[in-house]
Amino acid sequence: MTAKGRNGAIDVLRVLAGLMVIGIHTSGEYVLEGVNDGANFLAGLCWEAVVQPAVPLFVIISGAFVLGRHEAWGIFYRKRMPRLLGILLFWLPFYWLWMWIKGDDIGSYLAGFWQGRSFVHLWYVVMLLGLYAFVPLLNEVIRRCEVDGENTARKRL
Known part of the structure; x- marks a missing residue:
C-alpha cells in the first residue's frame, strides 16, 4: 500500500486489464468479421487469446474491493x-x-x-x-x- 492507501499492484492490474479490453475490441475486426483466411485472421486469433483474460481480471479486481x-x-x-x-x-x-x-x-x-x-x-x-x-x-x-x-x-x- 502507498501512503494514500492505494494498492499499486491492483492499479497495475487495472491498467493492464484496460489495455487488454482495448485488445479485445481491436482483434474483433479480424476474428469476428469473417476474414477467416490469411495471416490477419491468425494474428487476430493469437491476439484474442492473449487479451481474453481482461474481463475475469476486472471481476477479480472488483472482488478484491468488496469481498x-x-x-x-x-x-x-x-x-x-x-x-x-x-x-x-x-x-x-x-x-x-x-x-x-x-x-x-x-x-x-x-x-x-x-x-x-x-x-x-x-x-x-x-x-x-x-x-x-x-x-x-x-x-x-x-x-x-x-x-x-x-x-x-x-x-x-
Missing part, C-alpha cells in the same frame, strides 16, 4: 447499486436510440431486455449487478468462517 468486508447488507447495496443502476438508466436510452437510428428492430431489443440482449456494451454493468447481489451473502459466509476458525483455534489451545 471480506464486514458491512451490513443494506449499507452494501445503498453504496453500490444506485451507481450501477444509474449507469444503466442513463446509457440504455442512448443505445436504444442508436439502434433505432441504424434501423434495428428496437422492439425486439426491448422485448429481450430481461434476457440481456438489449444491454449491448453495458453487459459488464449488468453482470456486476448480478455478482453484487450475492456479495453480502458471501461476506457473511466469510465472516462466519473466520469466527468458526478462531473458535476452533481457541479450543485447541
Whole structure:
C-alpha cells in the first residue's frame, strides 16, 4: 500500500486489464468479421487469446474491493447499486436510440431486455449487478468462517 492507501499492484492490474479490453475490441475486426483466411485472421486469433483474460481480471479486481468486508447488507447495496443502476438508466436510452437510428428492430431489443440482449456494451454493468447481489451473502459466509476458525483455534489451545 502507498501512503494514500492505494494498492499499486491492483492499479497495475487495472491498467493492464484496460489495455487488454482495448485488445479485445481491436482483434474483433479480424476474428469476428469473417476474414477467416490469411495471416490477419491468425494474428487476430493469437491476439484474442492473449487479451481474453481482461474481463475475469476486472471481476477479480472488483472482488478484491468488496469481498471480506464486514458491512451490513443494506449499507452494501445503498453504496453500490444506485451507481450501477444509474449507469444503466442513463446509457440504455442512448443505445436504444442508436439502434433505432441504424434501423434495428428496437422492439425486439426491448422485448429481450430481461434476457440481456438489449444491454449491448453495458453487459459488464449488468453482470456486476448480478455478482453484487450475492456479495453480502458471501461476506457473511466469510465472516462466519473466520469466527468458526478462531473458535476452533481457541479450543485447541
